[in-house]
Amino acid sequence: MFEDSWYSIVPDIQQRRGTGSANSQSAGPGHRRRASLLQQPNDTSDNGGRGNQLSALYENREDTASPPSPTLIPRAHSWSDLAGIANARPTKNPISTQHPRNHNVHFQLDALTLCPSETVDWAMGKDEIEGEATTDDLLQASLQEYSLYHGQLEMTERHLGTLVEDADSALRILESLCKSFRTVEEQTTSFRSQCDDLLTEQKRLEVLAEEVGTDLHYYAYLDNVLRRLNAPGAGRLVDDEAFGEVLTSLDSCIAFMTKNNHYRDAESYLARYQSLLTKALHLLEVGFTNRLEKVSGEVSRQIASTQSESARHALAYGRFEEILMESYSLIPNIQTVVLSAYDQYGQAKTGLNSDIYSNTANNLFHAYWAVRDRDLKPIVQHELDAFKQEAKDVSVETAARTFIKQCFERSYNEATLFQKLFSIEPHYSTDSKSAFTALRSSSRSLVTGTNITPIATALQPVLGTRDLKTICLVVGWVTSEYLLLEYDEDETPFAAHCRGLASRLLVEHLWTFTDAFFEAEIARSIAKAAITPESLKIGPMTNNESTSNAFPPVKKAVELLGMFDQSMPKERCQRNSPVVFKIVNESIAGLQRAEARIKSSKIGTDADLFMIKNLLILKNELMSLEIGDVRSSQAPGMGLEHFGQIWETISSNNPLNIVGNILTSFSSYIPGSSYWSRGNGNVASAPPVSSQNITQHDAGEQLDNLLRQSIYAFTRRWATTINEALAKNKLGGKNIAKIERDLDEMLDRAFTNQPEVVAKLKEAIQIDASAQNEAAREAKLGSRATKP
Incomplete structure (x- = not known):
């Protein structure tokens, strides 16, 4: 119950012993009375502190009517401690010689007993304690301190008892209230349900009244707005x-x-x-x-x-x-x-x-x-x-x-x-x-x-x-x-x-x-252009311009294509422009009319070479302007397509297909790409162009078909002419030289500034001639093998 500091003032036993022996020696033989066991150690500083504590305690009791609050103060040595010191000392004290064990027990218990009277009955037998007045005062002061603490404890006990009684009383009241509440709850259950129903109904009525009021607002606003607007x-x-x-x-x-x-x-x-x-x-x-x-x-x-x-x-x-x-x-x-x-x-x-x-x-x-x-x-x-x-x-x-x-x-x-x-x-x-x-x-x-x-x-x-x-x-x-x-x-x-x-x-x-x-200019200068004999001839070039000796409607078509490309964005030129389609379509129609006139009049112009010359010029202009689609606006599946190869699949079994491989190298004449654009098949098997197989709404396809047909007809015809001349004259005389000279003059006049085109055409003619001879020999051997 007490802290360790409560016992801090109890002197050490060994120190007490030393002090007692010193006092006994110094007293001398003339003073036979021993030092009191209740006497405090001879320490000035310590005694002074205790005196101050006791004086402070007495002052508090005088100033206040009620006892001071309990505080932990150092207490004096208890009698039990003094008794233990006395028993350990080797003296001839009659108190400690009669009942040492029982005396010690009773002495400790009596030390804790606080008596209200100044007299203390030690109940230790018939022995009396001898001491001086100082020992009694110390004992009285020590007992007074314990009495104060005892009073505080009694007061605390009374307060705690009162609190316990009040708590018990409150618990009893609360228990009775709980019983009352339970009783009231049991009795008011139906009433509470009725109240809940009434509250629910009240809320429903409030919502209904609010809705009705809102709806009435929309009806009542008519008079207000009617007055304001009228x-x-x-x-x-x-x-x-x-x-x-x-x-x-x-x-x-x-x-x-x-x-x-x-x-x-x-x-x-x-x-x-x-x-x-x-x-x-x-x-x-x-x-x-x-x-x-x-x-x-x-x-x-x-x-x-x-x-x-x-x-x-x-x-x-x-x-x-x-x-x-x-x-x-x-x-x-x-x-x-x-x-x-x-x-x-x-x-x-x-x-x-x-x-x-x-x-x-x-x-x-x-x-x-x-x-x-x-x-x-x-x-x-x-x-x-x-x-x-x-x-x-x-x-x-x-x-x-x-x-x-x-x-x-x-x-x-x-x-x-x-x-x-x-x-x-x-x-x-x-x-x-x-x-x-x-x-x-x-x-x-x-x-x-x-x-x-x-x-x-x-x-x-x-x-x-x-x-x-x-x-x-x-x-x-x-x-x-x-x-x-x-x-x-x-x-x-x-x-x-x-x-x-x-x-x-x-x-x-x-x-x-x-x-x-x-469109008006196309109809005037291309579609309705007059075809004169001079326009059907392939004359020499002027100023190294490939179009200088071209067919006049083709010249006009190239000029119109350039003007249209300069005035329009590329997107409009490349996406099925009706103007571009009409230019190309009318130019092709004019070339076909000119070809028919050449074949019927026999004015000395090679019709196939005439077509090759003008069609290449027209194709070259389309490629230079990056015009990829030449279709009419009514063409099915219109869209921007890039030029591919005309002969995408060339059979390696036919030797005449070498002509197509040779002519695909005309890139010097057609910048950026080969002029072959659409279609599949080969030169030898190229069908003639007619109204049945020409695509009606695609002028580019028409142009490619005509170009393939013209190249095939030109190389095949000249190869046949050379083979026939060789067959008549085995030694290769004047006829062969004249034919080659005429071919050279014709190609040089048509393609003056395109020597690569001339060389490729000559090579194609030679290869075609060799292929015809090889096919003739195979046919001859086959006929011999079939004879019996």
Whole structure:
């Protein structure tokens, strides 16, 4: 129960012994009384500390009415310790000689007994303890300290007892309360279930009342909005923020009546709400139109009165925007209506009232562009007159460039102003419900992001009076200026807008216009070209140009192909262009007519060599321009295909196929690739070209078939001629020399600057002749073997 520090003041036994012996020696023979066993060690510092503790204890008892709080203080030596010291000392004390063992036990027990009286009955027999007054005082002080601690313990015990009694009493009360609660719970179970049912019913009624109140709100709103829209000053509502709330509330009411069409009078209320929405939007249209007329009346007069281009531009865009935007909520309300019909890029939204909103938005667009056309008409007319005058005085190409740039700049300014006003940027779309489609017919004379017809309307009459080359220069400039440039990642909005306008201008107007001129020129100079005897002859080349001695329609076809390639992007030339197909197709038809005329008139021209010469020129031009597909727009399975080999599978058993291997090395004449493009088979088995086996919709296939047939016929005929001459003249006389000389002159005149072509044709003729001789010998041996 006590800490170790409680016993810290008990002196060591050995030290006590030493002290007693010293005192006995120093007392001398004259003082026979022994030192008291209760005497404390002779330690000044230690005794002083104990005295202070006792004095502090006494002061606390005097100052306070209640005993101090229990504290652990060093206690004095107990009598048991003193008795043990006395028993260990070898003296003649009568107390320790009578009952040493029992005396020790009783002495220890009595030391723990606190008596209230000052007298102590040691109950140790009849022996008396002799001591001085100092020993009694120490004993009394020690007992007083124990008495204080004993009182504190008794008080703590009483408090603990009281707490235990209170806890027992509380437990008994709680137990009785639990019994009472259980009894009450048993008795109120049915009542509680009834209360729960009542609460559930109450909640249901609350929800029902809330729903009924909400539904009634949609019915009760009719009178409110009816008064507001039919008020005398209802037109001023469109310039207030409350107009947006009216539109939102009407949308909610219409959606509610549509969803709950089984409610009473729902159809009637739906029709009335829709008519009120239409009326509100009509008020917005009227307010916007009035605002436009007011702004237009101020700006148009200033534009008409000034002659400065910069001042007109500032008035038409800067001043117009500034005055139009000076309103409280008219422009935000217009943007709300437009965005209810279209998204940010002009695509139509799907919703309950989208048709009503889109109709209003389109009416707003038409009203806006009507005012803009009227206000900017002087500027547009001035630029159009300047374009026509410059086309007459300077050049059509320069005038067209200036006019197109001015139109593109104005279109970008109009698109920027339109986006600020209506908060949408219409993108190209073929959807009939999109804003782009609605805006295409809104503006008539003003160039906008959706209407480029005014540019084409101004260009086509001027270009129609010029030649095809001028038209190709203008179209080619537009293509290279706006479509073929490699834009960086940070492309400016103006450049993107111009590129979109240029692409639509070319696709919708200029390309069709140019194709019509090409078709007219093809019909005039190729299809209907007159065939004269001079044009059927292969004359000498001039200026080392392979086309100088070509058939005139073929020359024109090469020229038209080059012009078309310069004015059009590669994608349009390479993907089934109707113009390219018509050029090649009409050229082939003209060559066939010329071949028939040569064979019938016998003017001295080799028909096969004539075809080879002109067909190679036409094929070379197609390869140089990288035109891979020459099909009509009605051809089945149209698509971009690369040139392959005409003879993809050549049989090694037929020696005549060597001709095909030789002629595939004409790469010096046809840059980039061999001229063989399509088909399979070999030269020896090449079928004649006829209307049955020529592909109708593929001019490239026709060209390849004709070229194969002409090469086969030419080499086979000359090989046969050489073999016949050798057969008649075994010694190889003048006939053979004359034939070879004629062949050389013919090939040199046709292919003056292509010696490789001449050499390959000669080699093919020789190989074909050898193959014919070998086939004749085999046939002769076979006939001999079959004879009996």
